[in-house]
Amino acid sequence: MRRRALVTLLFTAVIWPSAVVAQNKMPRIGILALGNPDPQIFMKPFREALRELGYIEGQNIQLDLRSAGGDANKLAPLASELVATKPDMILGLQTPGATAAKHATKDIPIILAGVGDPVGTGLIASLARPGGNITGVSSATSEMGVKNLDLIREVFPSARRVAVLANAPDPFSKPLVEHIQAAAKTLNVEINPMMVPSADQLDAHFEDIAKWKADAVIVQPSLPHRRVAELAIKHRLPAFAPSAAFPAAGGLMSYSNNIDVGYRQCAIFVDKILKGAKPADIPVEQPTKFDLAINLTTAKALGLTVPPSLLARADEVIE
Numbered sequence: 001m002r003r004r005a006l007v008t009l010l011f012t013a014v015i016w017p018s019a020v021v022a023q024n025k026m027p028r029i030g031i032l033a034l035g036n037p038d039p040q041i042f043m044k045p046f047r048e049a050l051r052e053l054g055y056i057e058g059q060n061i062q063l064d065l066r067s068a069g070g071d072a073n074k075l076a077p078l079a080s081e082l083v084a085t086k087p088d089m090i091l092g093l094q095t096p097g098a099t100a101a102k103h104a105t106k107d108i109p110i111i112l113a114g115v116g117d118p119v120g121t122g123l124i125a126s127l128a129r130p131g132g133n134i135t136g137v138s139s140a141t142s143e144m145g146v147k148n149l150d151l152i153r154e155v156f157p158s159a160r161r162v163a164v165l166a167n168a169p170d171p172f173s174k175p176l177v178e179h180i181q182a183a184a185k186t187l188n189v190e191i192n193p194m195m196v197p198s199a200d201q202l203d204a205h206f207e208d209i210a211k212w213k214a215d216a217v218i219v220q221p222s223l224p225h226r227r228v229a230e231l232a233i234k235h236r237l238p239a240f241a242p243s244a245a246f247p248a249a250g251g252l253m254s255y256s257n258n259i260d261v262g263y264r265q266c267a268i269f270v271d272k273i274l275k276g277a278k279p280a281d282i283p284v285e286q287p288t289k290f291d292l293a294i295n296l297t298t299a300k301a302l303g304l305t306v307p308p309s310l311l312a313r314a315d316e317v318i319e
Helices: 002-023 040-052 070-084 094-104 142-154 173-187 199-211 225-234 260-274 297-299 308-313
Strands: 029-032 062-069 089-093 110-115 136-137 161-167 190-198 218-221 239-241 255-256 288-293 316-318
Touching: 002 062, 029 070, 029 094, 040 062, 040 110, 040 260, 062 089, 070 089, 070 094, 070 255, 089 094, 089 260, 089 316, 094 110, 094 136, 094 288, 110 260, 136 260, 142 161, 142 173, 142 218, 142 239, 142 288, 161 173, 173 190, 173 218, 190 199, 199 225, 218 225, 225 297, 255 260, 288 297, 288 308
Parallel strands: 029 062, 029 089, 089 110, 110 136, 161 190, 161 218, 218 239, 239 255, 288 316
Antiparallel strands: 255 288
C-alpha cells in the first residue's frame, strides 16, 4: 500500500503542474484601434489599471494591439485577423474599432473603449442592457461636441459660422453632426458639416472652410489631430475638439471626458469578463469626469487672447 501510494503521489506531482498550466492558459486581449489619435494614449492608463487589478502583461495576461494607422479601410481585415487568433475578448477603441469588431464576431466578448453614442450608432441596444456580446465605456462625445460649440461662443461671442470637420468613414460622424446642428439653432449659429472621406483630403476641406469664412471649426476626435491642428493654424482658424488629446497635438481647445479615467475603466470590464461575467449583463458606463484643456501656444500663434475666467477654469493649460 505504501509503495502504491508513493507511486501515485509521484505520478500526480509530475502531471499536476501540466494540468494547471492547461487550465490556467494566459488570457489574451485583442485591441483594435483606428489609430487616430495614437493608441498608446489608451494603452498607458489601461496597462496601469490592469496592473492594479493584478494583471501583468507578459506574466498573466497578453495584449495584442492592432492599429489601422488612421486608415478606416484597414479595420475590417485587421478585425478578421484578430478574431482568427481566438482572443478571450476584444477592446474596440473608438467607434470605428468597435464597429469593425462587432462585424467580425458575435461570440467573442467586445469591450467598448472611448466609443461615442454606442446606442445611436447601433453598437448596443441600450446602456443599461447592452445585449449580445458587447459592453464597455461610452465617451459621451456627442454631448461634448455641443459643449465645444458653447465654448466657441464663450471665447468668440460674435461667432456665427462654425464648420464641423467630420470623419466620413466613422459611424459616429452622423450623431455628432446632428447633435451640434440641433444645439446651433438655439444659439443662432450656422453649421457647415464637412465630411472628410480620407486624411489626404484635409487640405482641400480646410480651403473650403476658409472660403466659407468660418469663425471656428469643431473637429471629430477620430481625425488625425496633429495634421488638423497644423492646418487650422495655417488658415488661422480656432479649432476645438471633444478630445483631450487635441490641444496636446496643437489644437486650440477641448472640452471632453477625462480619457485616462475612461480608459482605466476598461480594465475593470476585462477583469469582470475574465471572472465569468457576460457582456450582455454588464451595463455600459458613462464618463463622470470632464476636462477643459487650452493650448496657449496655439492661441498666441492665432493672435487670440483667452479670457482669464476661462484660463481659471481650465484643467490643463499648455504653454
